[in-house]
Amino acid sequence: MRVQVDREKCIGNGMCAALAPKYFDIDNEGNLIILSEALDRGDEADVESAIVSCPVGAIRILEN
Amino acid sequence: MKGKYVKARTGRERVVIVGGSLAAARTIQGLRAEGYAGPITLISDETHEPYDRPPLSKDILTGVEDWSRYALLTPEELQDNMLELRLGERATGLDLARRTVYAGANEYDFNYLVIATGSRARQIPNARGLGGVYTIRSREDSEAVRSALRRHSEVLVVGFGFIGCEVAASARRLGLDVTVVDSSPEPYAQFGREFSSRLLKIHRDNGVRLLLGRRVSRFLGRGDVEEVELDDGTRLSVPLVVVGVGSQPNQEWLRGSGLTVSDGVETDSTLLAAPGIFAAGDIASWPNQIFGRRMRVEHWTNASEQGRLVARNIVGYDQRQAYRGIPYFWSDQHGYRIQFMGDLTAFDSALWFRKSGDEVSAVGIFGKSGGVVGVAGINSIRHVMSLRRFIQSKSSWYSAEETLRGLAEASGYAQDGASQPASI
Secondary structure, X not given: OEEEEOOOOOOOOOHHHHHXXXXXXXXXXXXXXXXXXXOOOOOHHHHHHHXXXXXXXXXXXXOO | OOOOOOOOOOOOOOXXXXXXXXXXXXXXXXXXXXXXXXXXXXXXXXXXXXXXXXXXXXXXXXXXXXXXXXXXXXXXXXXXXXXXXXXXXXXXXXXXXXXXXXXXXXXXXXXXXXXXXXXXXXXXXXXXXXXXXXXXXXXXXXXXXXXXXXXXXXXXXXXXXXXXXXXXXXXXHOOOEEXXXXXOOOOOHHHOHHHHHHHHHHHHHOOEEEEEOOOEEEEEOOOEOXXXXXXXXXXXXXXXXXXXXXXXXXXXXXXXXXXXXXXXXXXXXXXXXXXXXXXXXXXXXXXXXXXXXXEEOOOHHHHHHHHHHHHHHHHOHHHOXXXXXXXXXXXXXXXXXXXXXXXXOOOOEEEEEEEOOOOOOEEEEEEEOOEEEEEEEEOOHHHXXXXXXXXXXXXXXXXXXXXXXXXXXXXXEEEEOOOOOOOO
């Protein structure tokens, strides 16, 4: 499983960085950094919270 | 609250959702994600499938009018043959004993009900009937304002809340002459001068004229608005007015239902209002264990998270989880990102840091009784998100302050003003 972000939709809200800091980081200007695309087992709940919290629905979990 | 659900008279299990916006959409997505494959009926008085509201005061006004971009449910999610959308139908009553929602002449039996009817914009009564005066809450409102902003060269915004602020910013971006009127002489002063002065500066620097401490007393015009009179006698000649003076919950349809409805629909900590009946989003009033008080939150993140949790609590009804959300919202104005996190209705201390050499970027933490209750920021997205955990864990003010100082030092921020007690 991997984490995917639609960069075009991303508005740099940053809640993903607060909820799943292993996968997302953000700078003060709202530029998103994906720290890891591969989703580790046990992290699904955190990334799902990030998906629900993203105001533009830019995050998805995909099969490899 | 305990309670087993009762099978509807038809004998078939059904989830009925009243409301057709974000909380409703998240409930539908959540139910399917949690493995519920049964019938779902959504009843909404809007004629559109669920769509997102934040763009109504921003991208829709200034950019390309592409509504497909803002749909909350994908075509695949809508093609669900156990999902029934009853659009353009307004719920008119709820019969708890019969477990039935009334929408005009139609009746909908349910096993589980999700009340997600949200809120609506407050209207200014004395503008009623005049063309050219708008609130922004629905797609139709946004389409009308978008069109009006392109036909006129000036606009009056009534209310300097976040809707008013965003509309003012959008109108300036389109090149209109913008005046904002607000009854408060010092809007946002309750969050400290560090915040309010910066917000006013952002707008003034971008050409917004602010008339503060004044109210609209009359709208004048024949057919369409032509002039607005303020309570100090000032007369403004304006062809277009956008009103943002707050909102109120769409709860009238529940009058007499037996549910506790005062400021929203009251639920327990798991968002349950009565056996098998949940509320989610703007309309839900719930006891937030993080802050030790009942609250009702009209922010996007709240509706999204509550809708999702309600789905989980329907499928796992006997193991319902409490909603422990941290209120959060963001606003984009004149290219600046403003963020608020936590419960800022009462705090006794505040500490702000500002970016050196930058008159606007700043981040602040808010404390109460030795703990952290809130964070706010302007163009300090990383700092705001880094400080969120202190609210959640009820950490001491001291540890949050220490972390903030460290973040500040590493990023060229300096303390702004003194750490003063703030009064509410």
